[in-house]
Amino acid sequence: MRKFLTILAFFSALSLAQAHGQRVGPRGGALVHVGNNHVELVTAEKQVEIFISDAFDKPLAAKGYKALAILAVDGKSVRVTLEPSPDGGKLIGVAPEALPAKVKGAVQLTGVDGKTSTGRIN
Amino acid sequence: MVRVFGIGLSLLTVLGLAASAHEGHDHGAPPPPVSASIAPRFDASSEAFELVGVLRDGKLIFHLDRFIGNSPVSDAEIEVETPAGPQKAKAVGGGSYQIEAPFAGKPGSHDLIVTVTSKGEIDMLTAALVVAPDEPGKAKPGATDLAQRLPDGAVFVPKPSQRILGLANLKVEHAAHPQVSILPGRIVPDPNASGVVQASVAGRLSAPPGGFKRLGTRVKAGDVLAIVQPAISAADLTAQAQQMRELDQQVSLVSRRLERFRQIAAGSVTRAQIEDTELELAGLQARRAAVETFQRQPERLLAPVDGVLAAANVIAGQMADPNATLFQIVDPARFWVEALSYAGVVAETGGSAVLPDGRVLRLAFEGAGLSDRNQAVPLHFSISSAEAGLRLGQLVSVHMVTGQAHEGLAVPRASVIRAANGAMLVYEQSNPERFVPREVRIEPLDAERMLVVYGLEAGRRIVTTGAELLHQVR
Numbered sequence: 001m002r003k004f005l006t007i008l009a010f011f012s013a014l015s016l017a018q019a020h021g022q023r024v025g026p027r028g029g030a031l032v033h034v035g036n037n038h039v040e041l042v043t044a045e046k047q048v049e050i051f052i053s054d055a056f057d058k059p060l061a062a063k064g065y066k067a068l069a070i071l072a073v074d075g076k077s078v079r080v081t082l083e084p085s086p087d088g089g090k091l092i093g094v095a096p097e098a099l100p101a102k103v104k105g106a107v108q109l110t111g112v113d114g115k116t117s118t119g120r121i122n
Numbered sequence: 123m124v125r126v127f128g129i130g131l132s133l134l135t136v137l138g139l140a141a142s143a144h145e146g147h148d149h150g151a152p153p154p155p156v157s158a159s160i161a162p163r164f165d166a167s168s169e170a171f172e173l174v175g176v177l178r179d180g181k182l183i184f185h186l187d188r189f190i191g192n193s194p195v196s197d198a199e200i201e202v203e204t205p206a207g208p209q210k211a212k213a214v215g216g217g218s219y220q221i222e223a224p225f226a227g228k229p230g231s232h233d234l235i236v237t238v239t240s241k242g243e244i245d246m247l248t249a250a251l252v253v254a255p256d257e258p259g260k261a262k263p264g265a266t267d268l269a270q271r272l273p274d275g276a277v278f279v280p281k282p283s284q285r286i287l288g289l290a291n292l293k294v295e296h297a298a299h300p301q302v303s304i305l306p307g308r309i310v311p312d313p314n315a316s317g318v319v320q321a322s323v324a325g326r327l328s329a330p331p332g333g334f335k336r337l338g339t340r341v342k343a344g345d346v347l348a349i350v351q352p353a354i355s356a357a358d359l360t361a362q363a364q365q366m367r368e369l370d371q372q373v374s375l376v377s378r379r380l381e382r383f384r385q386i387a388a389g390s391v392t393r394a395q396i397e398d399t400e401l402e403l404a405g406l407q408a409r410r411a412a413v414e415t416f417q418r419q420p421e422r423l424l425a426p427v428d429g430v431l432a433a434a435n436v437i438a439g440q441m442a443d444p445n446a447t448l449f450q451i452v453d454p455a456r457f458w459v460e461a462l463s464y465a466g467v468v469a470e471t472g473g474s475a476v477l478p479d480g481r482v483l484r485l486a487f488e489g490a491g492l493s494d495r496n497q498a499v500p501l502h503f504s505i506s507s508a509e510a511g512l513r514l515g516q517l518v519s520v521h522m523v524t525g526q527a528h529e530g531l532a533v534p535r536a537s538v539i540r541a542a543n544g545a546m547l548v549y550e551q552s553n554p555e556r557f558v559p560r561e562v563r564i565e566p567l568d569a570e571r572m573l574v575v576y577g578l579e580a581g582r583r584i585v586t587t588g589a590e591l592l593h594q595v596r
Contacts, residue, residue, distance in 0.1 A: 068203065068235075070203060070235050070237055070246055071246075072244040072245075072246065075239070075242045075243075075244055076239065076244065077201065077237045077239070077244060077246070079203075079208070104244075104245075104246070105246045106203075106235040106237075106246035106247070106248050108203060108233060108235055108248075116205065116233045117233060118233045118234070118235055118248035118249075118250070119248060120168075120246060120247065120248045121246075122168070122169075
C-alpha cells in the first residue's frame with residue numbers, strides 16, 4: 001500500500017510538472033490539446049505528420065480526419081494541409097520547405113463529424 | 123487492495139488530465155465577459171502579443187497589442203485562417219486590422235488561426251469566435267462597446283477605450299528592494315559652484331562698460347558686474363579736510379626745517395639729522411596724497427565663480443549698503459539638495475528626490491550636519507542626474523535608501539489606488555479586456571515605486587498608466 005502511494009505521488013508530481021510546459025509525445029513531437037483530442041505533431045525535413053489520440057492518449061485512427069498546420073519557419077508562416085496516410089494511422093502532409101526539428105505554430109483539426117478545433121504549438 | 127488501486131488510478135487520471143488540460147490555451151484565465159450589449163468577440167494571447175477580435179456589421183476587427191506594456195502594434199501583418207479559407211487583414215490604423223467575415227453570419231463557434239508577423243517576430247494564435255443565434259426580444263450589441271464594471275468587481279474595458287485611456291501594464295517580479303525613508307528637502311546651491319557679490323563700502327552703483335548683465339546670463343569668474351562709487355558723508359569730508367590741513371601744516375613745517383638744516387654750515391648739523399628730516403617730509407607728502415585720493419577710487423564688483431546670474435538687485439544710481447547681496451551666481455548643472463532628517467536617520471548612500479511636478483532626481487550623499495536644525499539633522503546630496511529647469515529653494519521629497527532590504531513586488535506609484543473604503547488596490551490585467559482589482563498591502567519603496575508585500579503574486583500584469591481612470595469605470 002505504501003509502495004502504491006509512493007508511485008501515485010510520483011506520477012502526480014510528474015503530471016503537475018508538465019502542467020505549464022509543452023508536452024512531448026511518444027514520437028518526440030509536440031503534444032497539444034486540440035478540441036477533445038490530443039495531437040502530436042512530428043516534423044522531419046519537409047514531411048509533417050500528425051498523430052491523433054483521445055484525451056487519455058489512446059491512439060485514434062486518422063481516417064475521416066483532416067488537418068491544417070500553420071508553422072513558423074525563418075520568420076514567416078508556412079501552410080501545410082494534411083490528409084490521412086494510406087494505412088490510416090496518421091495524417092501526413094508536405095511542407096514547401098525544410099522545417100526545423102522544433103517548430104512553432106498552430107494546428108486546425110477537422111473531425112469525422114466536420115467540426116473543427118484548433119491548438120497552439122509553442 | 124484492488125479497489126484502493128482503482129480509486130488511486132482514477133485520481134491519477136484526473137490529476138493528469140487537469141494538469142495537461144490547458145496546453146495551448148491561456149493559463150487558467152477566466153473567459154471574457156458575455157453581455158448582450160457587447161459585440162461578439164474573442165481574445166488570444168502569446169508571450170509577445172495579445173489579440174482581441176470583435177465582430178461588428180459583418181466585419182471582424184482585430185486589435186493587436188504587446189502582451190507586456192499593452193502598447194498597440196501598428197506595423198504587423200495579420201493573416202487569418204477562417205472557416206472560409208485564409209484571409210489577409212487590412213490595417214485600419216492604431217493597432218487595428220479588419221477582415222470581411224461573411225462566415226460569421228452563421229451562429230455557432232468559428233475556429234480561427236491568426237498568424238501575426240511584426241518586425242521578424244511571428245506568432246500563431248488560436249481562437250474561437252462564438253456567435254449566438256438571434257432570438258426575438260434579445261438586446262442587440264450597440265454601435266460601440268462600453269467599458270463597464272462587472273458584477274464580480276472586475277472591469278471590462280474594450281480595446282478602443284483602453285487606447286483612449288492610455289492603459290499600460292507591467293509584469294511584476296519578486297525581488298529584494300532596499301528600504302527608503304522620505305524626508306522634506308529643498309534645492310540649494312553647491313557651495314563650490316556658487317557665490318554672491320557684495321559691496322565692501324557703501325556707495326552709489328553704476329553699470330560696468332556694456333551695462334548691467336541681465337538675469338540668467340552666464341558669467342566667468344573675474345567678470346565686472348557693477349561699479350560702486352564710494353559715498354563720503356559730510357562728517358567724513360570734514361574730518362578728511364581737517365586731516366589734509368594738518369598734514370599741509372606739518373609738510374610746510376618740516377620742509378622749512380629741512381631748508382634751514384641745509385643752509386647751516388656743515389658740522390653744526392649732522393648728516394643723519396638731514397636724512398631723517400627728508401624721510402619725514404617724504405612720509406608726510408605720501409600721507410597727504412593718500413588722504414586726498416582715499417574713498418574716491420570706485421570699487422569694481424567681480425564675479426567670484428563661473429555660473430549663471432540667479433539673482434540681481436541692482437539699478438543704476440542705487441545706494442548699496444556694505445554686506446548687501448547684489449548678485450547671486452549659481453551653476454545650474456551643480457545644484458545640491460538639502461534634506462532634514464527628523465528621525466536622525468543618516469544613511470551614507472544615495473537616494474532620489476521627487477519634484478512637485480513628478481520629475482525624479484538621482485542623488486548622491488555628500489554629508490550630514492551634526493548640529494540640529496529645527497530638531498532635524500541636515501543632510502546634503504548632490505544631484506547626479508542632469509535635470510533642466512531646477513531653481514533654488516524648490517521643495518522636493520527626498521527618498522533616502524536606508525540600506526535594509528525588503529522583499530516584495532515593486533509597482534509604479536501610479537498603479538496603486540486608494541479605494542473608497544480606504545483599501546489600497548492595484549488592477550491586474552487578467553485578460554486582454556478584463557481588469558481585476560487586487561487588494562494589496564503596500565510599503566513605500568522609492569520616489570517612483572511602491573512595494574507590494576501582500577496580496578499579489580509575481581508574474582501578474584499590473585496596470586501602470588491609467589489605473590486611476592480605470593478605477594472610475596462604473
